[in-house]
Amino acid sequence: MESTVKPNLLISGVSDAGGGDYEKVKIDGVGTIKGSIAAVNFDTNGMTKVLGDLRANIMDCDGMIKVDGHLTAGKSVVDGTLKVKGSLKAESLAVNGFLRIDGDCESEVLDLEGSFEVQGLLNAGRLNAVLQWKGEAREIGVEFIKVRRTSKASWNKLWRWIMPKAVPGLKASVIEGDDIDLEYTEADIVRGNRIRIGKGCKIGLVEYRTELNAVSGAKIGKEVKTGD
Numbered sequence: 001m002e003s004t005v006k007p008n009l010l011i012s013g014v015s016d017a018g019g020g021d022y023e024k025v026k027i028d029g030v031g032t033i034k035g036s037i038a039a040v041n042f043d044t045n046g047m048t049k050v051l052g053d054l055r056a057n058i059m060d061c062d063g064m065i066k067v068d069g070h071l072t073a074g075k076s077v078v079d080g081t082l083k084v085k086g087s088l089k090a091e092s093l094a095v096n097g098f099l100r101i102d103g104d105c106e107s108e109v110l111d112l113e114g115s116f117e118v119q120g121l122l123n124a125g126r127l128n129a130v131l132q133w134k135g136e137a138r139e140i141g142v143e144f145i146k147v148r149r150t151s152k153a154s155w156n157k158l159w160r161w162i163m164p165k166a167v168p169g170l171k172a173s174v175i176e177g178d179d180i181d182l183e184y185t186e187a188d189i190v191r192g193n194r195i196r197i198g199k200g201c202k203i204g205l206v207e208y209r210t211e212l213n214a215v216s217g218a219k220i221g222k223e224v225k226t227g228d
Contacts, residue, residue, distance in 0.1 A: 006040070019052055036069060053086070070103070087120065105137075113150075122172075131184065135170040142177035149184040149200070169200060 006023035011031035019035025027044040036052030042059045053069035059076040070086035076093045087103035094111040104120035115133035122137040127145045129135055135147070147170050169184035180192040184200035191207040197214040204221045206212060214220055 146181045
């Protein structure tokens with residue numbers, strides 16, 4: 001039985017194409033996909049808009065990409081801006097820039113440098129966030145989370161221009177995980193096994209099972225040990 005050979009899709013300059021199932025999608029310039037699309041390799045450089053769902057085994061995007069539906073991907077790297085109106089599910093996702101998900105966000109490994117906003121739930125095995133501006137999620141559930149803030153003059157000028165009222169740091173209603181290491185974070189509840197509350201944090205309630213380490217100056221409304 002012969003295997004079906006998937007076609008490739010190449011967009012160069014300013015153009016659009018229909019959706020479909022492809023082996024490789026390469027977009028250089030400004031491209032619009034009119035419909036849902038699936039690809040083994042999805043590679044973009046410039047401005048890309050998908051008017052539907054996007055599925056890719058490997059995704060590498062430089063510039064701006066907007067997905068009107070859901071995004072499902074394997075290994076994914078974004079240098080620039082990624083906006084998804086639906087939900088996002090990935091094996092691994094690294095974003096250097098800005099991430100916005102209107103639905104839920106789920107990834108086994110999630111590395112974020114810059115700024116992000118997740119309207120729904122954010123679930124990850126490992127979450128590393130280096131914030132150059134704001135990070136927001138309604139609820140965060142992880143095995144491991146580390147949040148830091150960096151100070152880069154050029155990035156700070158850019159983020160002040162994009163989001164002038166935003167404050168560098170993470171904001172969430174609930175953060176729950178096994179190992180939690182936070183700085184510059186504001187949350188109503190932080191719940192986990194081993195927890196570190198670092199500088200710039202303001203937490204309403206901390207529930208920990210094994211260990212709580214809070215640095216001087218970190219604000220915690222209430223501490224509760226739930227383990228034996």
